Amino acid sequence: MEQLANALDKVNIGVAHVVRWLALAMMLVQFTIVVGRYAFGVNSIALQESVLYMHAALFMLAAGYTLLVDKHVRVDVFYAKATPKTRRRIDIFGHLFLLMPSMIALIYWSWPSVRNSWAILEGPISVGGIEAVFLLKSLMPAFCVLVMLQSLALLIRLLAVKET
Numbered sequence: 001m002e003q004l005a006n007a008l009d010k011v012n013i014g015v016a017h018v019v020r021w022l023a024l025a026m027m028l029v030q031f032t033i034v035v036g037r038y039a040f041g042v043n044s045i046a047l048q049e050s051v052l053y054m055h056a057a058l059f060m061l062a063a064g065y066t067l068l069v070d071k072h073v074r075v076d077v078f079y080a081k082a083t084p085k086t087r088r089r090i091d092i093f094g095h096l097f098l099l100m101p102s103m104i105a106l107i108y109w110s111w112p113s114v115r116n117s118w119a120i121l122e123g124p125i126s127v128g129g130i131e132a133v134f135l136l137k138s139l140m141p142a143f144c145v146l147v148m149l150q151s152l153a154l155l156i157r158l159l160a161v162k163e164t
Helices: 002-019 021-040 045-061 063-068 084-120 133-160
Strands: none
Touching (some): 002 045, 002 063, 063 133
């Protein structure tokens, strides 16, 4: 089972290694937009939208990796002072009854919008923008799948620990 968990980790590690470059690309594009606008009086709606697309892709696709490295925000009112055994139980409960059902619900409720967007190849958000809103909407189920894969990997490891 550990091999399965490691394979699931590798999916999110691979995705994170690719999308991390979007942070640099966003900065460079935003810098180009500012210089173009204030130094040369040139503006591009598509370039501005590209920052939105990169930002969305970075955060949605790297969420599974963030879960892997345990950098998500926790409300640790009880968790911080809990014993390792109690923390393990809280984590198992959270993955099984909170995280997984939330991701399934999000896929269920977002899928019609994603499907319809692909059916018509939904166009730009703004006139002159990027003609690929269908790609932006596809980030929602991709986010859910990546987070669920990572949640499953963590759950496998949590369940493999023997309680003493």
